[in-house]
Amino acid sequence: MNSQEVRSTFLDFFQSKGHLIVPSAPIVLKDDPTLMFNNSGMAQFKEYFLGNATPKSKRIADTQKCLRVSGKHNDLEEVGKDTYHHTMFEMLGNWSFGDYFKKEAIHWAWELLTEVYKIDKDILYVTVFEGSKEENVPFDQEAWDIWKSLISEDRILLGNKKDNFWEMGDQGPCGPCSEIHVDIRSAEEKAKVSGRDLVNNDHPHVVEIWNNVFMEFNRKADGSLEKLPARHVDTGMGFERLCMVLQGVQSNYDTDVFGPLIEKIVTLTGKKYVKGEALGEQEKTNIAIRVIADHVRAVAFAIADGQLPSNTGAGYVIRRILRRAIRYGFTFLDTKEAFIFELVDTLAAQMGSSFPEIRQQKDLVKNVIREEENAFLRTLDQGLQLLDDVVKQTQGKEVPGAKAFELYDTFGFPKDLTALILEENGMSYNEADFDKAMFEQKTRSRAASEVSTEDWVIVREKMEESFVGYDLLVNEAHITRYRQVDSKKDGKQFQIVLDATPFYPEGGGQVGDRGVLIAGSKEIPVLDTKKENNLILHITQSLPEDASGPLTAKVNRELREHSARNHSATHLLHQALRSVLGTHVEQKGSLVSPGYLRFDFSHFSKMTDAELQSVENFVNDRIREHLPLVERRNIPFAEAVAEGAMALFGEKYGDSVRAIKFGQSVELCGGIHVQNTADIWHFKIVSESAVAAGIRRVEAITSDAVKDYFANQEKALSEIKETLKNPQDTLKAVAAMQEENVKLKKQVEALLREKAKALKSSMANEFREVNGVRFLATQVDLAAEGAKDLAYELGNLGENIFIVLATVNDEKPMLTVYVSKELVASKGLNAGQVVRELGKYIQGGGGGQPFFATAGGKDPLGIPEALEKAEDFIR
Structure with missing residues (x-):
């Protein structure tokens, strides 16, 4: 079977057993604060296991895109080195929510593997929980x-317990599991060692392919277990491993899941890939090719699902995966230019029929990856220069571990590349010190984000929790449950769930509502509102004295109305961008707060002033049309899309959705909106910028924020007029002043050039000869440009000249270094390296070319020492 047949056979089998087949959820999670990524098949069903929502069917099956690169499930460092770990993988799963249990799950697993896939029973082993x-x-x-x-x-x-008791996390549903393992070793190997002895021992050819979890318990905060009200089945089968077995190969990478990608890498790099075991340099090449083939899948699908590489959170994880792939190519495949982006075409052709998002988002994915590749390749070049400096400064053969860690932590330079380059220079770095620095950093990070969560205190059993905030800002309510959460960042807080709440929880880009809970005479501020596993959590710092009594939930009206205006304006902005720039524009992220809105979208170039004005005019025209809100709740997803509603990539939609319409703008949205576009008052774009390759960002304001904006602009204009002595034509006066400024600058530059020539004459005799080099290091009273002119003037006086000039302007020191070209060639003297070293004495840094470089700093008092140390470079 090819991989597509393997996937469809699984889904067809469970459909025949009465399971509803559902699509994969996005790989990036946007509505679960406990997870960055979908790391298992069950992640999208957590709310069903917790009893916070009712599934659309008691039997469900799917194939889920998963990503394991952080936290408890972290396989990143194994990827590429072995044949069966991956960052992104598919998890084939079947689920029972309070329906069938162990008997059906086990029998169906055996039937599918041995009768449908026809796997030989003699190569299978199973495990059951031994008890605890x-x-x-x-x-x-x-x-x-x-x-x-x-x-x-x-x-x-x-x-x-480690192998056969599965847990969702430190708290929550859990239970014993029964794994199915396969032994695909040769007959000769099986004769030497029984497969029984290799199960769960990390043998590459005796691997787990399917896990049947029987969820019976709930893990409480104190570690104890209690029985769940209903028993569930949660299974997961590794798609790539299953393909390995069914296609009769010894590695996941030898299946048709990875084969086309590996062939493309071989074509692009000119390197050879050898199946099976390889030694020496060939094995290093093999690992690099496997890493790239694996990592491009993870990065491409994450971007297609809406997660762009960045320096924080989930975006940082994606950037780290991509940089690992780039670095393996750079080091072991000799790729000095971007090439990984070219694999996306192959991936889209291969997986686009099962996961259409990768085909539809192909161009965006390619642009983002190409830009990230080019940026990191520049970083690697900088890192090589920095490492070269470290090598020159190191006494002996061992670089301090702290230095290697600084390269890794500050500049993103990989530690194994550091080790490789040092090895080529007959050196190494202190690994123990590096690991110590890494541990200390992780400890600081962990301490800063440490959170402890207590169990839910159930106040009212079997109460429905509902959101009434589309229609109400104030309503009577009761607490159904609450829990205490302690963190280093926020201290002690409470998360309160109400039976009916008007508070909108953070989601869809819109920030959570704030307000108060009124219990008797006590008002409890609601600091934020979030959603977790289908529960709306009201974040407070205290509880009512009587948690079981009635209370009034009251949303801050002013903040809510500002958010609503900005959210409705976001929809109009989306429509405007598609109208002005083209229908290729798609939303890639948003933030809707009371103060402003932020909108990220796909577009290939910087917007012109005319385009920005057209977009602004388009939105304000819709505001002036007084378009009423047309809201439709609980309509079938397919019906809403058929009627023109826009669904966003990377969002998870249920069977029933809410459609928001203002004129021709129709979007699926759960957020809060104005009743009429006139309520927005006015729309103003305040900035447009790049977020990533092919992604632009617009920030804008509405309503009172626009009034404040224009008031500030008017105030600034008044101050300018006053400064210019209240001219009749302010614009003309500013233009005249600029023109005069240009003339004065030219005069000053001419005077400085004359001063530099005069200094040249007086300083020509100040050179000293040091080891055959004509050397001059001194401080001069010139601006930066003047120092440059002087350095070149002095440099033209002859050969073998080395000059260091120091200047101070506005209390900011600068060093200018000039090196004759013959010194660069014969003695290896490099102005860029010299200025980086001397820049440290003025608390600064810089760079440039081998024959000319500059460095700015903060401390003018360091100039004398910098000038004194300059001579060391030629001693």
Whole structure:
């Protein structure tokens, strides 16, 4: 079977068993603050396991895009080195929410593997939970007995808590599991060692392919277990590993899942890939090719689902994965130019039928990856220069670990590349000190973000929790549950859930509502409102004295109305951009707050002033048309899209959706909006900038913020007029002043050139000869440009000249270094390296070319020492 047949066979099988087939959720999670990425098949169903929502079917099956590169499930460092770990992978899964349990799950797993996929029963092993006295959970006799009816007992193994007790996290649903492992070793290897002894021992050819989790318990904050009200089944089968077995190969990378990507890498780099075991340089090449083939999948799908590389959060993880791929290509495949972006065409052709988002977002994905490649290749060049400086400064053969860590932490220079280059120079770095610096940084980071969450205190059993905020800003409510959360950042806080709330939780780009909960005479401020696993959480710093009593939930009207204006303006902005720039424009992120709105969108170039004005005019025209809000709630998703509603890539939509319409603008949206566009009053763009390759950002304001903006502009204009002595024509006066300024600058520059020539004559005799070099290091009373002119004038006096000039302007020191070209060639003297070293004495830095460079700094008092140390470079 090829990979597409493997996938469709799985889904068809479970559809025949009464399962509803659902699409993969986006790989990037936007509505679960506990996870950055979908790291397992069950992540999109958490709210069902927790009992916070009702599934559309009690039986569901799917293939889920997963990403494991951070936190508890972190396979990143294994990827490429072995044959079966990946960053992005597909998890084939079937689910039962309070319906079937162990018997059906195990029988169907066995039927699919042995009768449909026709995997030889003699290469399969299964594990069941051996029990835990510590947890007071017995041996899973039921699972054992079911397996015993299907397979010989010598192929059933007992697993401990680490291997056979699955948990969602530190708290939440969990239960024993039964894994299925496959032994694809050769007959000769099997004769030497039994597969029983290799299960769960990280053997590349005795691997787990399917895990059946039987969720029976809930893990509480104190670590204890309690029975769940309903029992569930959560299974996950590794798609890539299954393809390896069914295609009769020994590595996931030898399947048709990765084959086309590897072939393309080989074509682009001219390197050879050898299947199976390889030694020496060929194995390094193999690993690099596998890393790139794996990582481009993870990065491409993350970008297609709306997560751009950045320096924080999920964006940083994506950037880190891509940089790892670039670095492997740079180091082991000799790729000094961007090439990974070219793999996206192959990926889209290969997976586009099952995951259409990668095909539809192909051009954007390519642009973003290409820009990131070019940027990091420049960083690697800078890192090589910095590392070269470190090598020259190091006494002996070992670079301090702290220096290597600084390169890694500050400049993003990979530690293994540092080790490789040092090795070529007969050197190494202190790994223990590097690891210590890394540990200290992680400890600081962990301490800053440490959070402890207590169990929910249930105040009212079996109460429905609902959102009434589309229609109300104030309503009577009761607390259904609450819990305490402690963090270094925010201290002690409470998360309160109400049976009915008008508070809009953060989502869809819109910030959460603020307001108060009024209990008797006590007002409790709601600092923020968030959503987690289908629960609306009201963040407070205290609780009512009687948590079971009635209270009034009251949203801050002013903040809500400002957010509503900005959210409705965002929809109109989206429509305007598509009208002015073209229908290629798609939303790639947004922020809607009371103060302003931010909108990220796909577009290939900087917007012109005329385009920005056209967009602004378009939105304000819609405001002046007084378009009423047309809101439709709980309509079928397919019906809304068929009627023209715009759905956004990377968003997870249910079967029923809410459509928001203002005139011709129709979008699926759960946010808060004005009743009429006239309520927005006015729309003003305040900035337009680049976010990433092919992604632009517009920031804008509405309503009172626009009034404040114009008031500030008017005030600034009045101050300018007053400064110019209240001319009749302010614009003409400014133009005249600029013209006069240009003339004065030219006069000053001419005077400085004359001064430099005069100094040249007086300083020509100040050169000293040091080791055959004509040397001059002194401070001069010139501006930066004058120092440059003087350095070149003096440099033209002869050969073998080395000049260091210091200047101070507005208390800011600058060093200017000139080196004759023959010194660069014969003695390896480099002005850029010299100025970087001397710049440290004035608390600054800089660079330039080998024959001319400058460095700015903060401390003029360091100039004498810098000039004194300059001579060391030729001693």
